[in-house]
Amino acid sequence: MTQTRARALLLTPAGLWYAALLLLPLAVVLIFSFGERSAIGGYAPGFTLEQYANLPARFAAFRNTLTLAPVGTLASLLIAYPLAYFLAVKVSPKWKTMLLVLVIVPFWTSILIRSYAWIFLLGGKGIPALLDVIGLADVRLLNTPFAVLVGIVYGYLPLMVFPIYVALEKLDKRLLEAAADLGTPPWRAFLQITLPLSMPGVLTGSMLVFILLMGEFLIPAILGGGKVFFVGNALVDLFLQSRNWAFGSAVAVALVVIMLITVGIYTRLVKRFGASRDDVGLM
Amino acid sequence: MKDDNTPISRKAFMEELRRYQKGSVTRRHFLGVTGLGTAAAVMGGAIPGFLPSRARAQDIGDRVVLATWPNYHDPANFDAFTDATGAYTQVNVFGSNEEMLAKIQAGGSGWDVFVPTNYAIPTYVEAGLIEPLDLSKIPNFDAAAFEKRFSDAGTIDGVVYGVPKNWGTTGIAFNSDKTGGVVDSWKAFFDGARDQWDGRVMVHDYQLTTIGNALVYHGFSFNSVDPSELAQAEKLLIDVKPHLYAISSDYQPAMRNGDAWLTMCWTGDGKQMNTDMPEIGFALGKEGGEIWSDYYAIPKDAPHKEAAYALINYLLTPEVNAREALAHGYPVADSRTNALLPEELLNDPIIYPAAEALSPLEFGAAVTLTDPNRAELMARFKSA
Numbered sequence: 001m002t003q004t005r006a007r008a009l010l011l012t013p014a015g016l017w018y019a020a021l022l023l024l025p026l027a028v029v030l031i032f033s034f035g036e037r038s039a040i041g042g043y044a045p046g047f048t049l050e051q052y053a054n055l056p057a058r059f060a061a062f063r064n065t066l067t068l069a070p071v072g073t074l075a076s077l078l079i080a081y082p083l084a085y086f087l088a089v090k091v092s093p094k095w096k097t098m099l100l101v102l103v104i105v106p107f108w109t110s111i112l113i114r115s116y117a118w119i120f121l122l123g124g125k126g127i128p129a130l131l132d133v134i135g136l137a138d139v140r141l142l143n144t145p146f147a148v149l150v151g152i153v154y155g156y157l158p159l160m161v162f163p164i165y166v167a168l169e170k171l172d173k174r175l176l177e178a179a180a181d182l183g184t185p186p187w188r189a190f191l192q193i194t195l196p197l198s199m200p201g202v203l204t205g206s207m208l209v210f211i212l213l214m215g216e217f218l219i220p221a222i223l224g225g226g227k228v229f230f231v232g233n234a235l236v237d238l239f240l241q242s243r244n245w246a247f248g249s250a251v252a253v254a255l256v257v258i259m260l261i262t263v264g265i266y267t268r269l270v271k272r273f274g275a276s277r278d279d280v281g282l283m
Numbered sequence: 284m285k286d287d288n289t290p291i292s293r294k295a296f297m298e299e300l301r302r303y304q305k306g307s308v309t310r311r312h313f314l315g316v317t318g319l320g321t322a323a324a325v326m327g328g329a330i331p332g333f334l335p336s337r338a339r340a341q342d343i344g345d346r347v348v349l350a351t352w353p354n355y356h357d358p359a360n361f362d363a364f365t366d367a368t369g370a371y372t373q374v375n376v377f378g379s380n381e382e383m384l385a386k387i388q389a390g391g392s393g394w395d396v397f398v399p400t401n402y403a404i405p406t407y408v409e410a411g412l413i414e415p416l417d418l419s420k421i422p423n424f425d426a427a428a429f430e431k432r433f434s435d436a437g438t439i440d441g442v443v444y445g446v447p448k449n450w451g452t453t454g455i456a457f458n459s460d461k462t463g464g465v466v467d468s469w470k471a472f473f474d475g476a477r478d479q480w481d482g483r484v485m486v487h488d489y490q491l492t493t494i495g496n497a498l499v500y501h502g503f504s505f506n507s508v509d510p511s512e513l514a515q516a517e518k519l520l521i522d523v524k525p526h527l528y529a530i531s532s533d534y535q536p537a538m539r540n541g542d543a544w545l546t547m548c549w550t551g552d553g554k555q556m557n558t559d560m561p562e563i564g565f566a567l568g569k570e571g572g573e574i575w576s577d578y579y580a581i582p583k584d585a586p587h588k589e590a591a592y593a594l595i596n597y598l599l600t601p602e603v604n605a606r607e608a609l610a611h612g613y614p615v616a617d618s619r620t621n622a623l624l625p626e627e628l629l630n631d632p633i634i635y636p637a638a639e640a641l642s643p644l645e646f647g648a649a650v651t652l653t654d655p656n657r658a659e660l661m662a663r664f665k666s667a
Contacts, residue, residue, distance in 0.1 A: 040406050040653045041381075042388045057659075060666045124542040140482055142542065143529045225529030226488050229666040237665065240385045241490070242658035 026256070032249035041243030051250035058251055061234040064220075066258075068145065068230070069213040072152040073160075073206050079153060080160035080205065085194075087161070088168035100165075103158050111155050115222045118154065122147050122223065143225030151219040156212065160205040167201025168194070200270065207266050214259055231255050343370050347590035350375045350383060350397035352577070353533065354552060355449075357610030364597050370590045378532040379489045380652060387412050387582055394582050395591035398448055401436035401576045402491075402647035408439050414581040415442045420592035423599040425619065433576040433616035436646070445578030446595065449613035451550030452636065452644060453492050453573040456534070460562045461544040467566035469500040472545060473523055481526045485534045485546035490661035491647055492547055492573060493520065493530075499571045506648035513660055520664045530665060538563060554612030554633045565633045567640050574644035576616070 033051055038044035087099055106114060120126050122141040131139045141147055171194060179189040217232025231251065238248030353376050361372040375394070377383050380403040386392045388410070399407060407413040418424060424446045426434065437445030457466040462480065466472060476484035486493045495505040497516035507513065524530075528543045535552055537543035539560065548556075553565030579595045581588060597603060605623040608615050614634045615621060621629060629635055651657055 037655060040410055041384065041655075041658070057663065058666060119536070123537075123540060125540055225527075226531050226665060227524065227527065227529060234662070234666060237662055240382045241379065242655070242662055243381060243385050243388065244655070244658065 029249045029252050029256075032245055033253045035246040035249075037242075037244040037246055043245040046246075051247045052254075054247055055250060055254055058231070058234050061229050061231045061251075062254070062258075064229055065214060065216075065231045068148060068152065068228075069210055069216075072149055072156065072213050073210045075149060075153045076156050076160040076209050077202065077206060080157055080164055081202070083157075084161050084164035084168055084201075088165050088171070089194075103161055107158055111218060112222070114155065115151050115219055118147070118151055118223055122150070142223065143227055145224070145228050147223040148220050148228045151223040152213060152216070155219060156209045159208045159212070163204040163208065164198060164201040167198040171197055203266065203270055207263070210262065211259060214255060214262075343368055343590040343593045344587045345369060346371050346373055347395045347587050347594045348373045348375065348393055349594065350377060350386070350392070350394045352377060352398060354535070354555060355398070355611050355613070357607050359610075360598065360603055360606055363603075364594060367597070368590075368593055370587075370593065372594065379491075381490070381658075384652070390584065392582060392584070393586060395585040395587045396579055396581060396594055398577050399445065399580055400647065401578070402649050403652050404436055404445055404578065404580070405439060405649040406652055407580070408442075408444055412583055413444050414583050414585065414588070415444060416446065416581065417592070418443060420589075421446060421596045421599065423596045423601075425617075428617050428619045430616040430618075436576060437578045437580075445580040446599065447616050448577040448579050448598075449551075449608070449611075450574070450576040450616055451613045452567055452641070453496070453547060453549055453575070454553065454565055454567040456538060456546050456548035456553050456556060456563055456565050458538065458541070458544045458560075458562055459564050461541075465564060465566055466545060467569055469496050469568040469570055469572070472547075472568070473497065473500050473519060475545070476523050477526050480544055483528055483542075483544040484523075484526070485529050485531060485537060485543045486520075486523075486527060487532045487534075487547045488530050488665075489532055490657050491651055493664075494657055494660060495647070495651070496547060496568065496572055499568060502570065505571055505573055505645045506651050508650055508654045508656060510656065513656060517660050517664065520660075521667045524664065524667055549613075550634060551611045551613035554631070557633060558612070567636060567644065569640075569643065571643040571645060574641060574646055576646070 032043055034047050034049070036044045036046045036048060036050070083103075087096060087103075091099060119142060122128075124142075126141075128139045128141055175193050175197075176189055179193060180186075184192070215232050217230055217236050220228045220230045220233055221236075234251055235248055235255075238244050238251060242248075347370050349372055351374060356374070361374070365371045377386075380400050383397060383399065384403065384406065387394070387397070387407070399413075404413075429447055433450040434447040437443060437447060455466050455469075455472055459465065461483070462475070466475070472484070486496075494513070494516055497519045498507050498512060499505050500519060501512070501515050503509070503512045503516070507516075528537060531537075534543065534546040534548065535556060538546055538556055548565060550565070553563075556563040557565055579598070581591045581595075585591050598607065599617075601617065601619040601623055604615060604617060604620040608620065608624060609628070612634060615624075632640075
């Protein structure tokens with residue numbers, strides 16, 4: 001009994017933190033979403049489902065987000081997996097630390113500044129100028145969905161690399177030796193041992209990247225030239241330009257609901273693929 | 284505490300020091316009565332970067348927060364203001380009046396001075412968000428020196444809420460090397476965007492000007508909120524969108540490096556680009572467009588009001604204002620300031636266009652800021 005009470009007491013700070021910083025703001029957003037836009041913009045109290053009825057007006061934003069977020073996650077995964085494999089399995093311990101630091105270092109600079117760097121790389125005097133030399137004249141890269149994808153993969157790659165790296169690092173090498181002793185070719189050992197055992201890392205990394213991508217607005221704004229519109233950009237515009245806080249809240253609620261569904265699916269996948277590997281799981 | 288310069292006796296100084304050490308008086312009070320604050324302010328003025336906590340002559344605090352537009356000030360003037368008063372200027376830059384309004388509406392913006400455009404002021408007054416100005420604290424503002432059409436939007440029902448900063452126009456900047464000459468109509472601008480300048484044209488991320496100029500293309504008023512006229516403007520914008528280089532109010536970088544050839548452009552940006560790259564020209568749309576005037580105003584909840592008045596008063600000093608104009612290239616409505624500007628600036632057709640070029644232009648109307656249909660149109664255009 002006292003143990004239960006002590007546990008409850010110890011959980012109180014975390015509970016308050018959770019309530020004040022997560023539940024309370026969410027409740028405010030939910031209440032706002034049933035309100036109206038006041039005459040000069042902003043929020044006017046009310047109870048209407050009108051904002052939710054208007055959600056189809058942001059269909060394009062949801063479509064773009066729900067397309068580029070999975071594509072961006074997949075692209076990050078395809079680049080991150082070999083990199084993490086190389087770092088965890090192939091590199092000698094002497095080089096490992098240095099290479100890991102190299103993966104982290106970009107995080108020390110603001111994503112804003114790093115994205116601006118891509119403006120110069122993708123702009124007319126950057127990579128297109130090089131392509132021009134080899135005969136690909138007049139290629140446009142900046143302010144396209146491609147530029148946004150490049151920015152996304154570049155910005156989120158470390159978040160994908162580390163969970164996979166951790167999963168591969170913990171891999172019991174004796175399993176691979178045993179497989180080799182029993183005559184399994186390396187590619188098959190990879191598919192049957194390495195890949196399944198690294199799945200928790202893959203899922204964690206994918207989830208981290210996917211959830212953050214769902215709320216992304218900076219990279220589309222900077223590298224998409226205002227032409228590639230995500231839900232995050234719709235939210236910024238609704239709160240800061242149209243000043244329709246009620247509609248903005250409804251869009252935010254819809255986004256949260258989509259994320260909750262996604263996380264629900266993720267939790268099920270984790271249970272299936274890595275029940276015992278909760279150490280690298282997200283929740 | 285206002286009398287900073289009274290000498291203090293050795294005994295009184297020690298008493299104050301003890302009280303300060305015991306914590307019974309604040310550091311602010313201690314610096315004030317002992318005169319150390321003044322000393323610090325003087326030293327701060329002599330050593331750039333050393334920020335004193337008190338001003339020299341009057342107590343205006345150590346900072347003033349200014350919300351303004353991009354490329355709109357001479358940073359050297361802020362340094363000089365710090366030297367003179369001990370208060371440093373923290374600058375926040377914005378891209379639209381809508382964004383400024385949203386920040387102030389949300390409360391706690393922390394701004395002391397901001398720069399609304401003529402058409403936004405009635406909304407601020409109606410919502411009770413800005414302070415009626417105490418003109419006795421802005422002696423450098425001389426209403427008689429200002430051209431009325433650029434200063435009257437600051438006064439509502441006889442109460443002064445804003446004093447004029449600069450005025451200007453929203454026209455077209457074009458890279459004549461690429462466009463093959465002057466582009467001075469919105470017809471050419473939007474038609475060319477879909478045709479010979481495909482992928483090279485920029486419009487503002489700003490409903491007032493982007494929708495306004497699309498309305499002007501069709502021969503409607505820049506300020507129209509008529510649903511059928513807005514529908515035609517929307518059709519044009521959505522039709523043009525796939526051909527645009529970008530939707531952004533930060534167009535100088537793309538224009539300067541040659542990625543964009545044409546953009547909607549404010550006077551001063553046009554002047555700045557033209558000065559550095561003569562092939563970039565600036566023209567007003569002959570069908571019409573926007574003429575505007577910006578104002579200095581103080582939000583009701585400004586945390587450093589005295590500093591706000593001091594900054595506005597300082598920036599309206601004709602000599603200071605002239606230095607500003609030389610740096611940013613926006614015209615001034617103050618005849619005292621204009622008297623100090625070089626002749627070639629006053630005759631520059633970008634900064635001071637001929638009267639007949641200005642006559643088709645319209646001032647933005649208050650309703651365009653709050654009209655929900657224009658806001659939603661812009662959002663549909665961007666998310667299309």
